[in-house]
Amino acid sequence: MDLNIVWFVLIAVLWTGYFALDGFDLGVGILLPFLGKDDTKRRIILNTIGPHWDGNEVWLLTAGGATFAAFPGWYATLFSGFYFPLFLILIALILRGIAFEFRSKDENPHWRSLWDWCAFVGSLIPALLWGVAFANFVRGVPISADLQYAGGFWNLLNPFALLGGLVSLTGFTLYGAVFLSLKTTGDLLEKARKTAWRMWPVVVMVLIAYTVASYFATDVLAILGINPGVVPIGAVLALLASGWFIRNRREGWAFTLLALTVIFVMATIFIELFPNVLVSLGNPANNLTIYNVSSSPTTLRLMTIIAAIFVPVVLAYQGWSYWVFRKRISEKPEDIQALKY
């Protein structure tokens, strides 16, 4: 396996890590106005992701940095081409991060509700737009002969991509609801369970619609064949199975299966892309591939060594942070106290 492939896989891993982790905290942000009916509940909801959201978001930064380092041409074409969607995501992530930090630091109800709305909108926009972006990756976008993006903003909002956006939006909301049902007690727990159970069939339908649409909108049939293989089927099975566990109040299993769904969906997308990183719509000669936009072997070798050492270290201490905060958060004062910080 050459290093270009290693880095394609590693970037796939980083994006998968980002969605598997930030996916649920985006979902929690989206659910905030619906489940958090009073101030204490909103604080509990935010507190479930409080220790983790920032660390989760670093996966995105690392995916961006790794793309820059390993495939500068991909980074350059993608980021300059997807200018407005990325701009909207940046604005959303700014509002969201600041909302988490600021909302509890003033008692004024207007102040709090302002930041709660920022947390909601700031979670909703990325949850929608990441799906739009990845659906466009597999569908293909207009690319010129010098490997630059040749479309506009509206090209990115085609029906297939919007359907992809719906997958990530509903999927992350479900994921967030299950995470909340794993971390809360009492009334909030019941509400989270109910929400998860209501969201689940929606996600199943949207994902099926997306899968069917992808046979028409992309060349998935040519790449994967009639029998798409174990990974895409695994994604569907994991999602279906999670419904059973949601119904039977086995949150731990439901959460694990949804995490697996995210992993399998991301794996499907990257298998479908390989060896391309950005598909040129209508003209395969202009595809960005892992070979025509990559860094030099020296850089790839260096980055491989660094990633091989530090990715496991990061996984270990992030895992530890989830272990430290494994307990459910109740409405007891000691749990609320941490929220004051």
Added chain:
Amino acid sequence: MDLVTLSRWQFAITCVYHFFFVPLTLGLSVLVAIMESIYVRTGNMVYKQMTQFWGKLFLINFGMGVVTGIVMEFQFGMNWSEYSRFVGDIFGAPLAIEALLAFFLESTFLGIWIFGWEKLSKKVHALTIWLVAIGSNLSALWILIANSFMQQPLGYKLVEGGSRAILEDFSQVVFNPNVWYQFPHVVFSGFTTAAIFVLGISTYHLLRKKSVDFFRKSVQIASVFGIVATLLVVLVGHSQAQHMVKTQPMKMAAAEALWRTADPASFSLLTIGNESELRDVFAIRIPGVLSFLAYNRFSGEVKGILDLQAEYEQTYGEGLSYIPPIAVSYWSFRVMVGAGMLMLLLIAILLFYVLKKKDLPRNRWTMLLPFMIALPYFANTAGWMLTELGRQPWVVFGLMRTEDAVSAVVQPGMVLTTLIIFTLLYGLLMAADIYLLVKYAKAGPQELQKRTVLVEEEKYYE
């Protein structure tokens, strides 16, 4: 405005805004870690209070640095895609390493530190804030390794007809001498910023006789920490300037409004220049002092703007200007050094009172002390303006001009739109941030303690 100008404005505004928050993060993380370590060692509750009070201010500041950091990373691809294509092979690596080694560390352990007071042992809890401090300062190291490549490109080779710079020797990128001047200068500026921040707020309370013990102890720690940091900033800054004379003489010439090569070279005390005609209108200069700054002796050649322009036309091609914006370089250099010296003086005075075990007198001069918090912000901003504007017209010195670095497919209207929205958003967030900082800084530690006690009582009766 054209695409290059708009993209430069956007980059400048984002950078300056980002670096409003970062230096305090660099220094205050270390100060809070020191406070918590003293608490762990002595068990003295005042130090726990200090950790929590200054820690709270640290957190209000921290988030702003994080969210603007994401913009920093993304805008290389969004607005400067041709730059990214050209140097991605070299520049991308430190950025990725920064995320992997530093951002994960600081973000993950900060989350644990904030929420982990009740869940971890004292020692492990103190360890988490040290890891945050190490993470923050490591991120400064890697981003400055990346920036140093733009100031003094080393360890690369040009391929594909000069359209890409690729990595040849990573150790030369990391051990670029520029890194080892710039990194300590930036980090110790961050430490100075934090020291001044703590001293400013502490004097505000001490002059009003509020929480005297608490703030006296804060002044003790911050003044010792601050005097060491400030002295190091000055010393390293001096060496950095000497390095600059060798590697980027044009930047030094612009910072000194030195038109013609001179030996011995004079230091400008005040120059009013005509930038378009490249001449002095009015100037007071001290003979020999610039040579001294450059070589530690009162003679030695320092190159001038006009002679460097002629030299660069020979090397890099005729008909192009190689002169950075002179007035901005000149004044940002003076603001940085002036604010730095003033900070050194103020910290020394406060340290004097600490050592003499005397209270600050309350008069019209000392009442101004809390306003010293503004000084490091002027110095930090001016320092980066000199570094980045003084390098112009290059984005990578000698290799790529800024006008060739902008994105090929982005339209000026798009950059203008995002520039306006970013700027408005930054302004609003800055207002909210300052509101919170002032509120918590003025409230002092009692307020924080009252709340904690309240909650602990509730717990007790549960």
